[in-house]
Amino acid sequence: GENVEQHPSTLSVQEGDSAVIKCTYSDSASNYFPWYKQELGKRPQLIIDIRSNVGEKKDQRIAVTLNKTAKHFSLHITETQPEDSAVYFCAARSSGNTPLVFGKGTRLSVIA
Amino acid sequence: ETGVTQTPRHLVMGMTNKKSLKCEQHLGHNAMYWYKQSAKKPLELMFVYSLEERVENNSVPSRFSPECPNSSHLFLHLHTLQPEDSALYLCASSDGQVVAGELFFGEGSRLTVL
Numbered sequence: 001g002e003n004v005e006q007h008p009s010t011l012s013v014q015e016g017d018s019a020v021i022k023c024t025y026s027d028s029a030s031n032y033f034p035w036y037k038q039e040l041g042k043r044p045q046l047i048i049d050i051r052s053n054v055g056e057k058k059d060q061r062i063a064v065t066l067n068k069t070a071k072h073f074s075l076h077i078t079e080t081q082p083e084d085s086a087v088y089f090c091a092a093r094s095s096g097n098t099p100l101v102f103g104k105g106t107r108l109s110v111i112a
Numbered sequence: 113e114t115g116v117t118q119t120p121r122h123l124v125m126g127m128t129n130k131k132s133l134k135c136e137q138h139l140g141h142n143a144m145y146w147y148k149q150s151a152k153k154p155l156e157l158m159f160v161y162s163l164e165e166r167v168e169n170n171s172v173p174s175r176f177s178p179e180c181p182n183s184s185h186l187f188l189h190l191h192t193l194q195p196e197d198s199a200l201y202l203c204a205s206s207d208g209q210v211v212a213g214e215l216f217f218g219e220g221s222r223l224t225v226l
Contacts, residue, residue, distance in 0.1 A: 004154070034214070043116075043202070043217040044155070089155065099145070099168060100215065102155040 002027040004092050006103025013080050014111055021106045023090035024072040032093040033066060033073045034100070039086045047088075048075070080110045115139040118203050118218035125193065126226050133188040133221045135203030142207065144186040145215065146178060149200040161186060193225045 003026040013019045025033075034049035050057045050064045050073065057064050061080075066073040073092075077084055087107050091100040116137045125131050137144060146158040160168035161180040175197075177189040186203055200222050204215040 009152070036215075043219050044215075045217070046214045049214075099157050099160055101157075104152065104154045 002030060002092055002094050002098070002101040004090060004101050004103040006090050006106060008106060009104065010107045010109070012109045012111060015080060015082060017080055019075075019077045019080055019084070019108055019110075021075045021088055021090070021108070022072060023074070023092075023103050024070075025092040025101075026071070027092070027094045028068075028071060029095045030092040031095050032100075033064070034091050035062075035064060035075050036089045036091065036102075037086045038089065038105075044089060077108075080108075082110050082112050084108060085110045116203060116205055116216050116218035118201075118221050120221060121219060122222045122224075124224045124226065125190070127193060127195070129193075130189070130191040132190065133201055133203075133223075135186040135188075135218055137184055137186075137203075137205040137216070139205055139207070139216060141205035141216070142183055143205060144180060144183070145204040145206075146186065146188050147202040147204060147217075149202055149220070155202070159188075190223070193223075195225050198223055198225045 006023045031052040035047050036044040037047045038044040048059050048064050050066050061078050063076045087105045089105045090103040093100045119134045143162045145160050148156040158172045159178040164180050175192050179187040200220045202220045203218040206213040206215050
């Protein structure tokens with residue numbers, strides 16, 4: 001089955017700096033890669049996703065890149081703000097009717 | 113504001129108790145999920161129901177028993193739990209007749225087993 005590794009587990013950045021979180025996956029058939037954000041005491045929520053037919057996707061200050069050959073994908077947050085502080089989870093899903101497999105999460109702290 | 117509601121939000125139980133977690137979704141989705149969230153671990157998928165039929169059961173101990181009476185409600189019945197079962201239990205739903213699409217999570221039920 002699919003296995004997703006996520007790094008780093010914790011990340012601290014100064015407000016205004018960029019943050020990058022990286023994930024690798026094992027199943028070359030995986031075709032859907034979402035990112036979820038979970039603020040303290042809140043539910044995880046989808047913030048951006050990418051499919052295997054696209055190499056990069058951007059939504060305002062967040063972007064996701066996908067390298068199918070290397071089987072890794074990354075989340076980029078630019079001009080970080082204190083409200084970006086949260087735990088971020090990457091996930092991958094193989095083709096077909098298989099559920100998402102999540103990474104262990106990255107706790108991002110943005111220091112004002 | 114929320115499309116997925118979980119009750120109770122917090123639960124403390126002894127190892128011999130029997131309790132249930134409830135999840136209700138108001139989004140018209142066809143698939144519902146139970147996830148376990150423990151510190152420093154990935155979100156662990158426990159059960160998936162699609163069109164009220166269980167389609168996934170990830171080797172979860174029998175002390176956890178799911179029930180999906182209709183497409184809007186999902187229960188997790190708990191009995192003779194262990195302290196290591198203490199965690200945040202998240203319910204989620206998704207659209208479509210297959211296990212796919214964006215997951216909409218509830219706020220979770222924080223379970224403590226004494």
